[in-house]
Amino acid sequence: MVRLAAILLLAALPVAAQDVAPQRAAALENMLIQDCGSCHGLRMTGGLGAPLTPDALADWPDDGLVATILHGRPGTAMPPWKALLSPDDARWMVGRLRQGVTP
Ligand code: HEC
Numbered sequence: 001m002v003r004l005a006a007i008l009l010l011a012a013l014p015v016a017a018q019d020v021a022p023q024r025a026a027a028l029e030n031m032l033i034q035d036c037g038s039c040h041g042l043r044m045t046g047g048l049g050a051p052l053t054p055d056a057l058a059d060w061p062d063d064g065l066v067a068t069i070l071h072g073r074p075g076t077a078m079p080p081w082k083a084l085l086s087p088d089d090a091r092w093m094v095g096r097l098r099q100g101v102t103p
Pocket residue numbers: 031032035036037038039040048049050051052056065068069073076077078079081093
């Protein structure tokens with residue numbers, strides 16, 4: 001029964017979420033809104049940080065965005081997150097941002 005629930009949960013998750021466990025995905029989603037949102041806006045429409053809406057990210061390749069998240073942008077307010085996020089975590093976040101994050 002537990003296994004069935006897990007399968008159903010996995011099936012319901014968007015494609016980009018499959019690289020990280022469901023529990024981790026929930027933590028990352030929270031982090032996007034609470035931590036990233038504090039600079040990028042609750043709806044990722046920008047604030048101190050650049051907008052991270054699907055439109056705003058459309059021209060950036062995934063790898064560049066993953067690198068920005070892990071290493072930050074030296075000389076700007078964008079901090080490195082590699083102490084807290086694995087490359088898979090960062091890639092999941094990029095996939096999630098491309099779907100549009102609204103709390
Ligand atoms: C302390 C403020 C701050 C926090 C917190 C923050 N960012 Fe940023 N972020 C910035 C700023 C400022 C920029 C723009 C840097 C520049 O001018 O090139 C940026 C840029 C980016 C970019 C590149 C987008 C672009 O168009 O340049 C991505 C992707 C990004 N942030 C993701 C994240 C994620 C994901 C988190 C949470 C894990 C996060 N940021 C948390 C300030 C922040």
